[in-house]
Amino acid sequence: MSKSYDELEFTDNFMFVKVLDCNPDLCREILELVLPFKIGHFEVIGYESTRQSMYESKGIRFDIYAKDEAQTHYDVEMQADPDPDIAKRSRYYHSMMDMELLQKGKRYSELKKSIVVFICKEKIADEYTRPVYTFLYQSQEDPAVYLNDETWTVFVNLNVLPKPALSPRRPAGWAFPSQHSPRACTASRTASASSFSDGRA
Numbered sequence: 001m002s003k004s005y006d007e008l009e010f011t012d013n014f015m016f017v018k019v020l021d022c023n024p025d026l027c028r029e030i031l032e033l034v035l036p037f038k039i040g041h042f043e044v045i046g047y048e049s050t051r052q053s054m055y056e057s058k059g060i061r062f063d064i065y066a067k068d069e070a071q072t073h074y075d076v077e078m079q080a081d082p083d084p085d086i087a088k089r090s091r092y093y094h095s096m097m098d099m100e101l102l103q104k105g106k107r108y109s110e111l112k113k114s115i116v117v118f119i120c121k122e123k124i125a126d127e128y129t130r131p132v133y134t135f136l137y138q139s140q141e142d143p144a145v146y147l148n149d150e151t152w153t154v155f156v157n158l159n160v161l162p163k164p165a166l167s168p169r170r171p172a173g174w175a176f177p178s179q180h181s182p183r184a185c186t187a188s189r190t191a192s193a194s195s196f197s198d199g200r201a
Contacts, residue, residue, distance in 0.1 A: 011158075012080070017047045017064060017078075020064050021064065027042070027044060028042040034134075042066060042068045042069075044064060045066060046062065047063065047064050058092070060096055062075045063078055072114070073114045076117045077116070079118050079120040086124065090116050097114045113150035115151075115152040115154065116152070117154045118153075128160075130157065132154065132157065133154070134152060134153075
C-alpha cells in the first residue's frame with residue numbers, strides 16, 4: 001500500500017533524493033559522518049540520473065550524484081530493502097562512474113577519486129555488525145600495501161545503530177524550511193525547466 005506524502009520517511013526513495021538534492025549541505029554533512037575526512041565545496045550534480053554504457057548493457061540509476069572541490073565524485077544510495085548482490089552492484093556502479101569520468105584520449109592518471117555510499121536500512125548480512133564499513137583494495141600478501149586506485153565503497157548499516165538513531169520519521173510539528181521543502185524544490189525545478197523550454201532562460 002502506497003504512503004501519503006505526510007507519511008513518507010527519509011529512507012523512502014522519493015523523500016531521500018528530494019531532501020538531499022535540495023539540501024547539498026545536508027548531503028555533505030551525512031557523508032562527513034561516515035567518511036574519515038572533511039569535504040570542501042560540494043554540489044549535487046544529479047539525482048535519480050540514469051546511466052547505460054551500451055544498448056545491450058544493464059542500466060543503473062544513481063540516487064544522488066555529487067562532486068566536491070577536489071573533483072571527488074560521490075554516488076549516495078538509499079537501500080531500503082535487503083540486496084544480496086549489493087557488493088557486485090557497488091562494483092558495477094564504480095565502473096559506470098569511471099566510464100563517465102575518463103574521456104577518450106585521456107590518461108588513466110586523470111581518473112578522479114570515486115566513492116559509492118550505500119545507506120542500508122535493513123541488515124546487509126550477518127557478518128556486518130558495525131555501523132560503517134569502508135572498503136579499499138588492499139594486498140592480501142602485505143596488508144600494509146594498498147592499490148591506491150582511489151575507489152572507495154562504503155556501507156552504512158542503519159540496522160545496528162541505536163534505536164533512537166534509527167528513527168527516520170519527522171518529529172511532530174517539524175517542517176522543512178519553506179524554500180527547501182521537497183515540494184518547493186520540485187516546483188522550482190519544474191518552473192526552471194519550463195522557462196528554459198520557452199526560451200526565457
